[in-house]
Amino acid sequence: MKFIIKHEIRGRIRIHAAQSRMSAVQADTLAYYVGKLEGVTSVKVQERVQDAVICYTGDRETLILALRQFAYENVEVPEQVLASSSRALNSEYWEKLVTAVVLRAGSKMFLPYSIRSVIAAVKSVKYLWHGICTLAHGKLEVPVLDGTAIGVSVFRGDMETASSVMFLLGIGEILEEWTHKKSVADLARSMSLHVEKVWLQRDGQEILVPSEQIEPGDKVVVRMGNMVPFDGVVVTGDGMVNQASMTGESIPVHKSEGSTVYAGTVLEEGELTVLVREVTGSGKFDKIVSMIEESQKLKSSMEGKAEHLADRLVPYTLGGTALVYLLTRNVTKALAVLMVDFSCALKLAMPISVLSAIREAGTYDVTVKGGRYLEAIAEADTIVFDKTGTLTKAKPTVVDVVPFVDEDPDELLRLAACMEEHFPHSMAKAVVEAAKVRGLSHDERHAKVEYVVAHGISTTIEGKKAVIGSQHFVFEDEKCVIPEGMQERFDAVPEEYSHLYLAVEGRLVAIICIEDPLRPEAVDVIQGLKKAGISKVVMMTGDSDRTARAVASKVGVDEYYSEVLPEDKASFVDKERSAGRKVIMIGDGINDSPALSAADVGIAISDGAEIAREIADVTISADNLEELVKLKQISNGLIKRIHQNYRVIVGFNMGLIILGVAGILQPTTSALFHNTSTLLISLKSMTDLLPEV
Structure with missing residues (x-):
């Protein structure tokens, strides 16, 4: 180049x-x-x-x-x-803005007043008709006000004022549509499918292959906690599927042989073998865009209040216009009230503020599924962290395999990887990655794998029962024992690591020591959250008290809970909410899903289990937890901006009305100031809430 x-x-x-x-x-x-x-x-x-x-x-x-x-x-x-690029969209709307401004300036410079008047009269028909239709439905809303203001100006022959009002309204519509479309498109793209590999069933075996190799007619296996990668029909299996992303249903739907499943839905329970019908996802992106645009999730309560307030103010504005005319018999002073209203700015600035905040969060690799969650984050005073993969690094590593039988540690690691590769948890990924690094291939040797949430995995290998998981699961639930003469080795296993216990036929065969280092930014993130308004930071984990206590002391949480089950996390969140606290839950695994659903805002780490990302209201990148602080700051800034917009809109427009009724400002000047202020407030609302670093 x-x-x-x-x-x-x-x-x-x-x-x-x-x-x-x-x-x-x-x-x-x-x-x-x-x-x-x-x-x-x-x-x-x-x-x-x-x-x-x-x-x-x-x-x-x-x-x-x-x-x-x-x-x-x-x-x-x-x-x-x-x-995922928005360049074409930005270019399209930038050209629309430039064209509108150039046509406006060109018409004033080169067209005589008579021709401009005809053009204004023709353009006014759209606004008048919209106002009439709104009235016909028995509503006194903003279109009535716009139509009345433009209609009165046209009736009085003041075409310049009518033209100015329509120009500024048009600019506002372009800006609102631009911001809305870009925010919705960015949000939809981030919610689209990102399934890289799937389990293909072929000749009685399961093969892990890239998703792009799948063709219609292939059979793929989907296990609990994973996303359904393609539209298709269930040929074997039984499960409960969360279809909220496609249908809006909050309750999982039972799927069995012959049932249809859709790409992007998540299998909460069970296992399904799906005959693929459509590999493109059946226009999932378009479906998501439609879902987002129609969903009330996009609207915060403050945004909804602004819209309702805007509509409620319309009758008062019309009534004020009539009252001023009755008292003064002066059409000019009456028009001063009509030309200036609060509703236009309220309806325009508030949605733009919310959507711009969602867009800005996206620049920090944070996907927010609606404005109401930004509002809830701003109000939150309690945050609950899962430990593994959240406060600790997303990729724990295997540091040692301690054998308890006369067998090569690599062979024991191979067996563990064969079992763990089917399930999306950071500890399982560590085992699989360790086998990969050591060049240990692990062909399928086991029967159906059963995943016990927050406990471990159970299966049968060559006729022998094998389990892998926590100490509680292996020794208390499965009643496994330590081989004779191995108690001393068991007691000598380093305590500073997390442990996975592997047992075959009721006997412990290996302990896999996994180092799960603390994220380097974790301490600063917790301090940053407290500075941003969080008063209570809690850590909950299924790990032992020894491991949990060590991590909690390092990161500086206010409370920690160890050896908890999924229902314990959800119960804790419910208890905190019952006490009047606003709770954020952050997790990355299947076992975090109940708590993510129970919280005011559920935040999932992007490389965690699909079900966690599906249920969560917000998804953040796994690269850096500092995005959490940015999200809290954006949410706080959004609420501050909304309150500031309220004050500016009410104060400025009230001043214009007073000056107009006093005869100091002409209606044309008031209309210009009003629409210019609306435009400026909207433009300000589109700017980033956080300063560039």
Whole structure:
């Protein structure tokens, strides 16, 4: 690629692509290519001016060479990257805004007043008709006010005022539609399917394959806690499926042989073998967009109050107009009230504030499924953390395999990986990854695997019963014993690690020691949450009291609970809510799902179990917990902005009405100030709540 270096400082360079025009796809391709270069920390590509701003920590000459070697046709960009881009949408609405402003300015400069009057009269028909239709339905809402203001101006022959009001209303509509569509599209994309691999059933065996290799007619196996990857029909199995993302049903639906299942739903209980009918997800993205747009989840209670207040104010505005006219017999002063109302700004600014906050959260890899959850997060005073995979790192690692039989530790690890690979939990992933690192292939040797939530796994291997899980599950529930003469080795197993106990035929064969290091940012995150308004931080885990106590002391939580079951977490959340506290629950596993549902806001870690992400109201990236603090700050900022908008809208518009009734401002001037203030408040509401770092 040929380019010009326009500006450069240490670690940051701005280049200009030497080409006549840059499309949105080309901009995304360049951003993807540069973003993947070693040492590049961030890249922003502006297709309109064909510039790219690159921040880097690596060698400058290496970066320059890579840019020179770049060619659009040589870069394969993943489809999901292009699909998740909003450049085309932004370009479309930017052109709409520019076109509206240019046409407005051009008409005033080049068209005579008589022609502009005709155009204004024609445009007014839409607003008048909308107002009449609203009245016909027995409602006194904002369209009535808009139609009345425009209609009175047209009736008085004041076409300039009518034209100004319609122009500003049009600009507001474009901005609202732009923000709404972008926020909804971003949210829908983040909720779309991200299933990379599935279990394909072929010739009586299960094979883990990339999802793109699946074709209609294939059979895939879906186990408890996992997402159904494709639309299809159940051929064997029995289970309860959470279909809330598709149908809105809050209660899981029973599925058995012959039942239809949909991509994106989650299997809460049981196991299903699904005959794939449609590999594209049957337009799931469109279904999600439709679901979001229709769902009341998008609306916070404050947003709903603003809309209701806006509609309730319409009769008072009309009544005020009539009263001023009766008292003064002055049409101009009466119009001063009609031209200025509170409802327009309230209805426009509040939804934009909420949707912009959802969009901003998305820039920090946080997916919020509705404005009401931002409001609940702002009000929250209690936060409950799961430990494993949440406060600790998302990828625990196996540090040792302690054998209790005369068998190679690698063979015992191979057996454990064979059992654990079917279930989405961070501890299970650690075992599977350890086997992979050691080059241990683990073919299917076992019968059906049974997953006991928060306990472990039970199966039969070559006719022998095998279990793996917690100490409570293996020794108390399954009544397994330590081999004779091995008690001393058992007592010597290092306590600083988490333990998985593997037993065959009722005898302990190995303890797998797993290091689950604390996230480096965990302490700062908890302190940051407390500064942002959280007064009580709780940690709950199924681990032993020894492990839980060590972690709790390091991170600085107010309370911790160990060896808890899923129902214990949910009960604790219910108890806190009954005491009048607003509770946030954060987790990543199947065992966190009941508590995520019970909390005012459930937050799931993005690489945890699908059922946790499905049930949760918010999903955050697993890379950094600091996003939680950002989310709390955004939520607090949103509430502050909404209250500020209320004060500004009421104060400013009340001032305009008083000045208009006093005869100081003409109706045209009041209308201009009112609509300009509405536009400015809306534009301000679209800005980020957190300062750029």
